[in-house]
Structure formats: C-alpha cells, structure tokens
Amino acid sequence: MKRFWLGILLIAAELVVAMGSANAADRHLEKTSHINTILQRGELRVGFESGHGPFAITTTAGKYVGFDIDFGHRLAKAMGVKFVPVNTASEGLIPALLANRIDIIMGRMTITQKRNLKVAFADPYIVIGQAVLLNNKHKDSVKSYKALDDPKYIVASRMISMGEYTIKQLLPKATYQRFETETDAGMAVINGKADALVYDQPFIGVLYAKHGKGKTVFLDRPFTYEPLGWAVNQGDPDFLNFLNNFLLQCKGDGFYEEVFNRWMLSLEWKK
Secondary structure: OHHHHHHHHHHHHHHHHHHHHHHHHHHHHHHHOHHHHHHHHOEEEEEEOOOEOOOEEEOOOOOEEOHHHHHHHHHHHHHOOEEEEEEOOHHHHHHHHHOOOOOEEOOOOEOOHHHHOOEEEOOOOEEEOEEEEEEHHHOOOOOOHHHHOOOOOEEEEEOOOHHHHHHHHHOOOOEEEEEOOHHHHHHHHHOOOOOEEEEEHHHHHHHHHHHHEOOEEEEOOOOOOEEEOOEEEOOOHHHHHHHHHHHHHHHHOOHHHHHHHHHHOOOHHHO
C-alpha cells in the first residue's frame, strides 16, 4: 500500500514539473512573439505589391490605396502603431518577411501548401479564383475553361502568378503566352493578339468593365479555389491569434463589408 501511494506522489510530482515547464514555455513564446517587436518599434511594416487593383494600387499622387491597404491601416490602428507600407515585388515578399524587412504580408497572397512550409498564414480574409477573359471571336465555341486546353488557343497570363500555374496544371495543351504584367496579358486578348486570359477573377472583372465590353466575354465563375491570407513568420501563435481575432472583429463591426463593397463591388475607386 505504501508503494502505491509513493507511486501516486511521484506521478503527481512529475505532473507539477511538467506543468511548470509548459508554463515556462508559454511565457517564452509570449515574450518572443513578434507583436512585442512591433509595439516597441511603434511601426507595422506591411509588405504588398502595388499595381494589382483593387487590392493595392498607387494613385497619381503616389499614395497607396486598395482593399489590402485599408486592412493594413486598420491593423496598425488596432495595434496602436504607425502603418508603414513596403511595396515589394510579389516574388520578393516571402524573402523580405524571412529576412525581417517586413512584419507581415498583406498582399493578396494565395495560401498554398508550398508557401505554408515557409511562412504561417492567418485564416483566409477573402476567397477568389481563376476566371477567363475570352476574345469575342470564340464566344460561340468556348463556354468553359476546359475548351481552351488545345494547342490552337493562345492563353495568356502574368509570369510567376497563380494564372500561370493554373494554365500549366489545368491547360497543359494550350499555347501559353506569358507577360510581365496581367494588364499586358489582358490587353493582348482585348486586341485580338491572344485568345484568352486566365487570371484572378477580381482583376478580370475590372479589366472587362473598363476595356473589354464589346470585345471580350467574361467567363466570371471561378474554376479554382484560392483562399488569400495574411502571412507572418512561423513559430508565432500569439501573432496568428491576434490576426484571426482582428479579422473576426472586422467582419463583426461592419468594417469588412464596407471595404469589400468599396473595392470589390464598385468601380468608383478608379476615379
């Protein structure tokens, strides 16, 4: 009987030690969270790539505006720090985050498993997908993206983009033409130099409304699932928790709906 109670006491002692170690680990995580660095610096360095309406664009006065920029300002305000925009080419965003040149990526980044091996993503703040802008000459013969999987069709997109990746994965037989910008790729379709553009649905919607009516057909139903998320460095659960609760607050107090309507459902911003 004595051995039994001695065993119980030993197990209890081990549990106390384990709990103490766990609490110490939790306190260490809290102290090392990047949130503390941001608060001490008094600045939130937000990485994005300008030139992708309606997510992030540069006005003629040199000011950054857009769907993502509004959330960047709101996040900095919620943290009580200054918003510092860091315009960076899309392929340089993750390297900039890993090198601590920015604190967070808030630039229409699609959550993929490959990227998730390098960075941590908060919950998706919007879900988009790839859509098709089709030259008018094919309006009767092409009713779906699947019909474009043929060498006779020149399908355009921006290099190093989800559009390019989608074409290579889902339309491997198509004749792919890559461009430096999505606008150039879209204008090639509008001007009849390419047959179709595969790119993000919101961008195609804006391009169609501004330049494509009467010259193109907008197959607006997305055929891929692409959740966009804010990215931070791995190993920081406190920062991720803050971002997820921040997003919930934005959706609950009407801010998200206001910003979504301004940038996604209206073209007034282009003025």
